[in-house]
Amino acid sequence: MLNIGIAGLGVVGAEVAKLLLNRSASFADKAGQELCITAVSARSRGKDRGFPLDTIAFVENPVELAERDDVDLVVELMGGSEGPALQLVTNALKAGKSVVTANKAMIAHHGQALAQIAEESGAALMFEAAVAGGIPALKTLREGLSANDIVRVSGILNGTCNYILSEMSETGRDFESVLKEAQDKGYAEADPTFDVDGIDAAHKLAILSALAFGHQVNLSDVDIHGIRPITDIDIAYAAELGYTIKLLGIAAKGQKPSVKPCLLPSHSQLAKISGALNAVEFDADPVQSVICVGPGAGAGPTASAVLADIIDIATSRGGLPFGKPTDRLSSASTTNTDGGYLRYYIRLKVEDRPGVLSDITSVLRDEDISVASMLQKGQSADAPVSLVLTTHHTTQSAVLNAVAKMQEMDILFGAPLALAILDAEAS
Numbered sequence: 344m345l346n347i348g349i350a351g352l353g354v355v356g357a358e359v360a361k362l363l364l365n366r367s368a369s370f371a372d373k374a375g376q377e378l379c380i381t382a383v384s385a386r387s388r389g390k391d392r393g394f395p396l397d398t399i400a401f402v403e404n405p406v407e408l409a410e411r412d413d414v415d416l417v418v419e420l421m422g423g424s425e426g427p428a429l430q431l432v433t434n435a436l437k438a439g440k441s442v443v444t445a446n447k448a449m450i451a452h453h454g455q456a457l458a459q460i461a462e463e464s465g466a467a468l469m470f471e472a473a474v475a476g477g478i479p480a481l482k483t484l485r486e487g488l489s490a491n492d493i494v495r496v497s498g499i500l501n502g503t504c505n506y507i508l509s510e511m512s513e514t515g516r517d518f519e520s521v522l523k524e525a526q527d528k529g530y531a532e533a534d535p536t537f538d539v540d541g542i543d544a545a546h547k548l549a550i551l552s553a554l555a556f557g558h559q560v561n562l563s564d565v566d567i568h569g570i571r572p573i574t575d576i577d578i579a580y581a582a583e584l585g586y587t588i589k590l591l592g593i594a595a596k597g598q599k600p601s602v603k604p605c606l607l608p609s610h611s612q613l614a615k616i617s618g619a620l621n622a623v624e625f626d627a628d629p630v631q632s633v634i635c636v637g638p639g640a641g642a643g644p645t646a647s648a649v650l651a652d653i654i655d656i657a658t659s660r661g662g663l664p665f666g667k668p669t670d671r672l673s674s675a676s677t678t679n680t681d682g683g684y685l686r687y688y689i690r691l692k693v694e695d696r697p698g699v700l701s702d703i704t705s706v707l708r709d710e711d712i713s714v715a716s717m718l719q720k721g722q723s724a725d726a727p728v729s730l731v732l733t734t735h736h737t738t739q740s741a742v743l744n745a746v747a748k749m750q751e752m753d754i755l756f757g758a759p760l761a762l763a764i765l766d767a768e769a770s
């Protein structure tokens with residue numbers, strides 16, 4: 344029998360507990376032993392969790408689960424990168440108890456140190472639910488693609504951002520009104536910073552990248568941009584050009600991992616992933632391209648990933664947290680590059696007067712950037728107009744230099760936007 348202690352009985356924890364109780368016979372078959380919840384912890388003892396707690400010990404301090412003799416496996420589902428979650432997981436691993444967690448923030452910040460403790464004590468540390476919720480992204484890398492040389496991992500890793508961008512695309516509404524509706528419907532947090540500024544996706548990408556390329560897990564390696572600067576005008580212009588804007592996490596061999604909005608051809612598979620779904624694409628040798636699509640959050644999908652980890656540990660399929668010993672993990676590339684030459688989408692708000700266009704084109708010429716197309720919407724002597732350029736293939740640094748120079752000139756209103764156009768990369 345495997346005795347399980349669960350810390351956190353919220354959206355995910357309560358679902359994991361209910362499934363463990365309701366499907367005990369089926370899980371016992373799959374795990375080769377009974378999976379028994381012996382102790383739980385949450386902030387409020389009296390709250391109805393939707394399952395009986397009378398035969399299960401309730402501990403006020405979750406960190407105590409690490410010390411209990413009746414707990415062999417700790418399941419951490421409280422959240423927070425520091426505090427009790429980190430203390431519990433650290434103590435449990437030090438005590439040789441295996442840990443399953445869905446806590447992407449904790450793994451992105453402390454995964455390496457925790458993996459080292461796990462290695463030393465021989466315990467397993469598993470976190471499938473931390474990346475893309477119900478999609479078995481880490482298991483795909485660890486198991487299904489284990490014989491492959493991973494070239495690139497890219498994906499839609501944040502359901503809230505994908506929901507907002509999809510709604511903007513389908514309804515023509517602006518970012519603020521779609522965000523407000525997403526908050527009202529419970530798809531976005533009251534404080535949406537982690538999601539819309541790309542931090543949540545960066546946590547997941549740091550973990551994916553570590554497993555894919557044997558990198559150290561380091562959030563500060565990730566170049567992070569969110570979706571706040573994307574306007575309804577960008578969505579409409581991109582559509583006119585045959586593209587869809589998606590927030591993508593991209594990690595490629597020899598390239599700094601990044602989370603940023605990009606233009607994908609509207610016919611590509613990732614461009615068609617709409618709403619709150621997540622998707623992860625693996626480009627690998629020899630398999631070529633594999634895409635996994637599914638729900639990236641929610642009680643059922645996240646519990647599915649947590650339970651798969653529990654079954655793996657019960658059947659001794661845990662393995663090393665990042666696929667190789669921590670002292671053999673290398674540093675990620677720090678070169679800030681989009682992987683060579685790409686086309687770019689540049690949106691500027693400019694005064695509609697003679698001479699402005701030649702100022703802009705001379706900046707682009709100085710940076711050796713050639714323009715592929717230009718669109719201008721609106722015409723008014725008083726109000727600024729939006730000007731959209733697409734470039735031929737160039738480097739990210741040339742585009743960033745050009746945009747910085749334009750900002751220094753007195754011709755722009757507001758911040759310009761430059762997004763990579765991923766033509767060849769998209770399936």
Ligand SMILES: NC(=O)c1ccc[n+]([C@@H]2O[C@H](COP(=O)([O-])OP(=O)(O)OC[C@H]3O[C@@H](n4cnc5c(N)ncnc54)[C@H](OP(=O)(O)O)[C@@H]3O)[C@@H](O)[C@H]2O)c1
Nearest residue numbers: 351352353354355385386387420421422445446640641645
């Ligand atoms: N929700 C998702 O769709 C999803 C998807 C992927 C990953 N995750 C990750 O899963 C984890 C849990 O998320 P969630 O959505 O289930 O969170 P949640 O609904 O807010 O639940 C958190 C649980 O932790 C308990 N808790 C918090 N602080 C505690 C403390 N100091 N001592 C004891 N118990 C404490 C809470 O107790 P009370 O109930 O008494 O307040 C609650 O039961 C997080 O790391 C999150 O990032 C969630």
